[in-house]
Amino acid sequence: MKDMTHKGTRRQFLKTAGAVGAVSALPMIGCGAPPKVIVIGGGFGGATAAKYVKWFDNRIDVSLIEANKTYATCPFSNLVLGGVRSMASITHDFVAMQEDHGVHVVHDMVVTVDHKKKMVKTKGGKALPYDRLIVSPGIDFKFEAIEGYDAAVAETIPHAWKAGPQTALLRKQLEAMDDGGTVILAPPPNPFRCPPGPYERASMIAHYLKRHKPKSKILILDAKDKFSKKGLFTEGWKKHYAGLIEWVPASKDGRVRRVDAKAGTVHTEFETHKGAVINIIPPQTAGKIAHAASLTNQLGWCPIKFDTFESTVLDNIHVIGDASIATKMPKSGNAANTQAKVCAAAVVALLNGETPSVPTTSNTCYSLITPNYGISVTAVYRMSAKGYTPVAGAGGLSPTGEGPKFREQEARYARGWYANIAKDIWG
Numbered sequence: 001m002k003d004m005t006h007k008g009t010r011r012q013f014l015k016t017a018g019a020v021g022a023v024s025a026l027p028m029i030g031c032g033a034p035p036k037v038i039v040i041g042g043g044f045g046g047a048t049a050a051k052y053v054k055w056f057d058n059r060i061d062v063s064l065i066e067a068n069k070t071y072a073t074c075p076f077s078n079l080v081l082g083g084v085r086s087m088a089s090i091t092h093d094f095v096a097m098q099e100d101h102g103v104h105v106v107h108d109m110v111v112t113v114d115h116k117k118k119m120v121k122t123k124g125g126k127a128l129p130y131d132r133l134i135v136s137p138g139i140d141f142k143f144e145a146i147e148g149y150d151a152a153v154a155e156t157i158p159h160a161w162k163a164g165p166q167t168a169l170l171r172k173q174l175e176a177m178d179d180g181g182t183v184i185l186a187p188p189p190n191p192f193r194c195p196p197g198p199y200e201r202a203s204m205i206a207h208y209l210k211r212h213k214p215k216s217k218i219l220i221l222d223a224k225d226k227f228s229k230k231g232l233f234t235e236g237w238k239k240h241y242a243g244l245i246e247w248v249p250a251s252k253d254g255r256v257r258r259v260d261a262k263a264g265t266v267h268t269e270f271e272t273h274k275g276a277v278i279n280i281i282p283p284q285t286a287g288k289i290a291h292a293a294s295l296t297n298q299l300g301w302c303p304i305k306f307d308t309f310e311s312t313v314l315d316n317i318h319v320i321g322d323a324s325i326a327t328k329m330p331k332s333g334n335a336a337n338t339q340a341k342v343c344a345a346a347v348v349a350l351l352n353g354e355t356p357s358v359p360t361t362s363n364t365c366y367s368l369i370t371p372n373y374g375i376s377v378t379a380v381y382r383m384s385a386k387g388y389t390p391v392a393g394a395g396g397l398s399p400t401g402e403g404p405k406f407r408e409q410e411a412r413y414a415r416g417w418y419a420n421i422a423k424d425i426w427g
């Protein structure tokens with residue numbers, strides 16, 4: 001077992017996150033059994049939160065409940081589609097979490113949260129009590145928003161918006177496709193997980209087609225009129241994929257309304273498009289358990305107190321990551337990781353009878369247009385009563401008009417970002 005105290009670093013983090021003061025006085029802890037923190041979800045938010053609660057105060061009994069034995073990251077899953085990375089390289093396990101970091105890992109599905117009894121119940125029949133619960137279940141899909149599309153149809157027309165078997169299926173379909181076919185990609189309306197993700201996906205599929213099926217085409221039928229890093233993507237597409245990618249915005253009849261799985265067609269208001277491969281990314285909502293636990297608002301996302309990520313609906317339950325409403329912070333893995341650290345520090349403070357203080361957060365999002373052509377957007381967020389607002393002048397988009405050296409460096413940073421964040425979370 002590693003030394004779990006890491007005092008210097010822990011104190012430094014708590015100070016810079018502005019989360020709590022000294023953690024040496026432990027009024028809540030020490031007068032009986034150690035407090036129990038349960039975390040639901042072993043993805044970007046949940047796995048970070050579990051590890052950091054334990055790291056900040058190893059007297060707390062932390063359990064992480066994750067439905068699957070391994071976790072495939074959505075970040076870099078587009079590179080799997082492009083044939084640039086393997087599935088194995090984006091798949092992580094929870095062995096270090098359990099063996100090195102002292103977190104109890106339970107592979108099961110939480111089906112009920114009883115907030116009055118402070119208890120979660122799992123599909124496998126476990127009833128586990130908590131003092132504080134952290135919920136990071138990611139997203140679910142509003143399949144009903146697109147006629148003809150549902151979970152069963154997604155087994156033949158993948159969304160691939162949760163990485164794993166869906167990613168492998170879409171990759172297989174791209175490999176099996178004849179040269180000269182059209183790949184249809186339908187991004188959802190806002191808000192959704194990873195705003196630049198669909199356009200990085202188009203880039204990585206184009207990278208594959210250019211090499212292996214050069215007569216093919218990608219048609220993006222969008223539910224929106226603008227998208228994240230549009231100027232940078234457009235510049236990169238012109239440079240590398242001229243004539244290969246066509247983007248149709250919502251105002252030009254881009255919005256997909258119906259899918260006919262048997263005919264292999266996609267229908268907008270006025271047009272029918274035939275796809276050799278179809279990738280529908282449906283509109284999204286908070287993960288199922290957030291709904292089952294009554295943590296969501298009428299829009300399907302979870303309102304939170306901004307300093308602690310504690311639900312504004314139910315006490316002692318914190319919601320982080322994609323499922324939460326973190327105002328201007330995007331639904332990204334990087335954001336979930338940052339929020340998890342703020343939340344972990346706040347939970348430790350609250351369990352120690354201390355007052356969490358005002359956090360500052362950040363997000364960086366890299367996208368690859370080719371394996372050696374990267375673009376990025378960065379922001380630092382300041383918290384106020386209204387939520388998280390980007391600090392003017394801190395971060396921004398990487399510039400357009402840069403040459404290959406600059407883009408190659410951004411691609412290198414992207415690979416470094418992935419390696420570091422994966423190690424931070426599952427390492």
Ligand SMILES: Cc1cc2nc3c(=O)[nH]c(=O)nc-3n(C[C@H](O)[C@H](O)[C@H](O)COP(=O)(O)OP(=O)(O)OC[C@H]3O[C@@H](n4cnc5c(N)ncnc54)[C@H](O)[C@@H]3O)c2cc1C
Binds near residue numbers: 071366
């Ligand atoms: C194609 C694509 C590319 C992306 N690229 C990037 C990128 O480059 N950078 C970036 O920062 N972000 C990126 N993202 C976004 C990122 O993947 C998400 O924002 C991030 O995963 C959110 O973390 P989370 O903890 O909220 O949810 P997740 O990471 O989805 O974790 C949720 C976990 O909870 C588990 N779970 C759910 N319900 C239960 C339950 N009831 N019981 C037990 N377990 C449960 C699930 O099995 C899952 O493991 C990308 C997304 C996509 C789709």
